[in-house]
Amino acid sequence: MHSVTAIVVAHDGSRWLRDTLRAVLAQTRPVDRGVGVDNGSRDGSRDLLGEAFGKHSVVQMPRSSGFAEAVHEVVRRLPKAPGDTEWIWLIHDDCAPDVRALEFLLHAADEYPETAVLGPKLRDWLDRKLLLEVGVTVARSGRRETGLEAREYDQGQHDAEPRGVRDVLAVSSAGMLIRRDVWDELDGLDARLPLFRDDLDFCWRARAAGHRVLAVTAAVAWHAEASAKRRRRIAASDDHPRRLARRYSLFVLMANLPFWTMLWSLLRNTVGSLIRTVLFLVAKQPAHAVDELAAIGSVLFHPLRLRRARKARKASRRGYQLVKPMFSPPSLAFRRAWEMVQNQLSGGGPMDSAGRHHAVQQPGAEEGDELLNDDDGFLRRTFASPGVRLFVLLTAVAVAAERDLLTGGLLGGGALVPVAGGASDLWAFYTGEQAPPYVAVLAVLSTITFGKTWLAVSILLLGCVPLSGLSAYLATRSFVTYRPARVWMAATYALLPVATGVVASGRIGSAVVFILLPVYASLATKVLADTRKPARRAAWGLGLLLAVGTAFAPILYVFVAVLGLLAAVSFGGVRRGVGGNLLIALGAPLLLLGPWLATIVHDPVRILREAGLPMTSSPRLAPESLLTLNPGGPGTPPIWATAGLLAVALGALLLRRHQFIVAVGWGVAIVGVLAATVVSRMSTWPGVPLAFAATGLLVSTALAAHRVAEFRRAGGFRRAGAFLIVLVAFATPVAAATLWIMDEAGGPVRRDLRSPLPAIAEAQSKPGQGTLLIRAADAGLTYTVLRGRIPVIGESERAAYGSDFTDAVAGLASGRGGSDAAELAGRGIAFVSVPAPIDPALRRALDSEPTMARVTLTDRAGLWRMTGTVTPERPPADVAWHRWWLYGQGALVVVVLILAAPGARTAEPEAAEEIPADRERVAV
């Protein structure tokens, strides 16, 4: 026979207590004894308990008591029921069991006599079908896992096992039915865990002692989770429940694991906590970050407490093998990590590391039209998006066009040095001397691409077309709502002559700017049009990305600054904070690039230069080329390729309703073309200004494009007109893609370059020694110095060797004898390398130089060595402030990143749900 004592613990819970008590008393299998415990409630809970169980069956506890303490107090006083199997049924004041709950629980206890602990299936108090938990387990991170999806409705899907019984690691203490002898044997719930995870700890110990813990799915209870959801104030501790939950999670884990496993888990959780802290900071949830740190800290800094707890659980650790299989599988950890990334991306912030006390998540605010799809399959959702389809298509076009550039030797040519070396070389270069800051950007990217610089450069340069298409599609999401128009706009943008020209001539600087330009447009729109906080964040983001773009192509900054000033003049008076935000956006690059920009101011010609090797462009670019947004040079299509775009944009001027916006677009385009004219006449490739012009034209046309849909619906000859417009509009990207593929992305960029540095010279150069590379050019000779390795990207921008050095090289090449070779050796030149075609005069000159000896001479290259003393070149003087500046720059980038990062979108519930002190309610 069973004897059941129901223990109802109340703490400011009169809101739910009435229902709870009614449910307890109405059980089909009535409880044998009922005891109420009141943890110092101030809302009349005590009276309710008294009404239900009789005044003498209510135990009064101090307000600060925890749940476990309360139960211990009752059990201590409870006389044994002779002869029966005695059970204790723990009921929270906010947990109403179904009328048949006890019946089913006891039935299960009869079926499985070895069972020590049973628990009902918990559903939500308000949303009565919502499943909270059917038994719980724990992850190795201490996270409490229910194994349920977020917001899962109970349709019996977890009841599948025979007789509605599941073996679980633990059940919640709400509705937990415990055999009294086991309670006594295990010394009950641990009073050192006053609020959370006491149930997990107890069940763990029960399991380890060889008992069974069952979740009985036929038995149902509705639980309000009042403490965990902060529906009431906790009196047992002053800390935030989240912090408590996290701390006790870790504590339970550390107390119960065997020693070595515990050490490993401790290490793992410490690292994990630090990472999470950073993520919380980035997501601007400092409260979470503090909780995370405090939780791990309280475990780490109280080893004695842990030791005491471990001592008490000696027995439970011996049964670890019984518990271990019940842990959540490691695959779940990956799922959590993925969810975390998703959350971060969708603005939800990293997830709660403690695990919900139950499975309910706050209903996430669904964002954006594309997120409202009801098909949840990740792949299906992904590939249904036109943006992804466009990206895949553009990637296919790029692969088809760049088929010769994808594999082979070194990638280089045009403005791109043969890409060699790895991320470490770039970092060493950037931190070692005053390198241009885009080296740091490439170093970061190379680090991400497993240290392979060539991969990072390939993605940026060869992937310029699909990436810019994607960025154009995504960035215009907020203001171009008509999706076909966005697809057209993104495709046209990605296949502009500028893009194909960028790829063919290896202009990685323009490539980066081209990819970022739509993002600039989007962020600038936010800065001008959004509300205060998002606008401020957008301003920081724009500032950071502008710094990146400016590092690659300084001319960008000039354009943006001019446009920004115009915007400040036109919007500054209208919207508050626009001026400040523009100042942030334009000031951040100055701050982040400081000293480097100062060197540019010293030498203003460099504004026109972009990242990579200097590569001039013809100043005679045809006017029709400029007007058709074609920057000329290798890889650009014939000028008619963009005719469709221009025709559509001109046609859009006839739409009365959109005349103004299209005219503004044309205004931007004309300003861009004028700027391109100026830049082009200065022998600079006008890619960046023409991209600006095209962006203006494309965006304004796309904004008016939904009218085409109206025409189509109108039918008749308007429908034919719409069809014609679409045909003309799409002619531009289709023609550009076709021409590009046919042209095989032909240009100076190649993938079959050999290392310019002979292997012997590379192997035998000592630190500080260089190899003089002399190459026959159109007229005369050109030279450069390789310092013991192939120069990394950006090294070409270091200070020139000067005219003395050039004269010495000329003298050496002329074979006039004299001290030229000695002078070069005095500047650290140990080898002279001449690649084919080798000018016979040069060969004779080098051969006849008494202080040089020939190492090799083949059809492909010749190499000579200095036989005299080579004075290693002095390493550049270590400027003291430079190191400090690098630290400062890194710190600044982090700060700007944090300021620009999207915060969690849901407002922190604390502020909204603060309950006035005089209305404090309920417990546990």
Add this chain to the structure above:
Amino acid sequence: MRRLIENRFGMLALVLIALGAVYGVAFASRPAPAAPVRAEPVRAPIAAVSTVCPDPGGAMVTAVTPPNSGGTGQTLIEDGDEPVTVDEPGKLWQKTMAAGTDPMRVHATGAMASGLEAAQTRRALTGAARGLAGVRCVDPGADAWFVGPGPAAGDLKLHLANVESAPADVALVVYSGEGQVIADRASGMLLKPGEHRVVDLKKVAPSPLVMALNVSTGRGRVAAAVEAATPEGVDWLPQTTRPAERVVVPGVPGSAGRRELYVAAPGESDAVVHVKAVLKDGSYALENRETVEVPAGSVATLDLSTGVTGQPAAIVLTSETPVVAGLKIVGTGGRTDVAFTAGAPSIDLGSVVADARSTKEVTSRLILSAPDKAAEVTVTLLPREGKAPDPIEVAIPAARTKELILKGPAKGFSVVVTPKTGSGPVYGGRVMEERAAGGQLVTAQPLAVARTWTLVPPVAEEPSAVLSQPLSQPS
């Protein structure tokens, strides 16, 4: 204005006008096509010259630096243990050396280097070495080519001297009439700094009747010269130009005697060589000897006596595969003497011949050819003693050869040939003949580019030199 904006086509019109204006701006600002500025090489005086007279024993060595305005400098002539220093440009230094003298290094710096020329001429009237044998003192180099009779046709001695501070690793490649000779002893010769050596080519390749010889060093530099003693006479083989698709063999004198052309194709493929003679009345292909077929790696000969003898000439060879060429000049008389000339570069920067004489017996001829364009040169004589005669101006019409009999002081003189600005390329040679009992003595020397000037190419520091092709601007 308001009506314009309200009109449906008003905005379009405005934009089109703006576009027209932009077109106008772009059109007007378009610069005229600029002719690409070609930086020309700059002439610079040579600052240091080092040259080696390979076997001065018993020969007269001449060293001279033409007068110039290049400041100070000095020439160091390592005559035995007592180096002689000369620091006066325009002054001939001449000395007949004792037999058995080691190779002599002549080293000049500063103004004295500019145009330094040295030569050795040996004259023997009796014995196996009867004849005039002269050679221009050679620059140490990594690569030298010689064409002439082979070891089977006489004694061929290769004189090697390493005057550098680094050891030299010398390899020889011999091409014969039958193809390249594979020889064990052709490689692996190591000359320590300061070492000199005479190699009997018979020991390297005993069989070739005609040969082309390539002396190259794997490392270091060596001064190489070949002395040929054949039954027809003795002389030194002048260094010839490297294998090229067009070779000019200048300096064929207008005197009597046999002329034999050697052509070698050291490459991998057979050569069909077109032969043309540039004579004093024009440039001709010789009848029945328009082409020579030279199998790959072999040497062919062609007797040019009937076409060229008695006329001053230069031979122009063109071929699709690179060739080297030389020419044998045989003197007249009962006991003949030979002289050799060989492929030579044009003397765009001028040329200096150290040794020339003009007596009752000795005739010095200067043969100048302009195979391509009309040329004009100034010929100046630098006498060993006495006042220098006035410079002679010589005009050579296009595709013609001119011969100049040099009349100068009997004691000997040097010759400076300077092309005038705007002159076409000039090739030339100097031939000395001496009437002697038993037969004429003869020696020849193709004009080499003077060490006066060098062309300093335009050089620019250009980071893009790391790329394999130079950047060119599409216009």
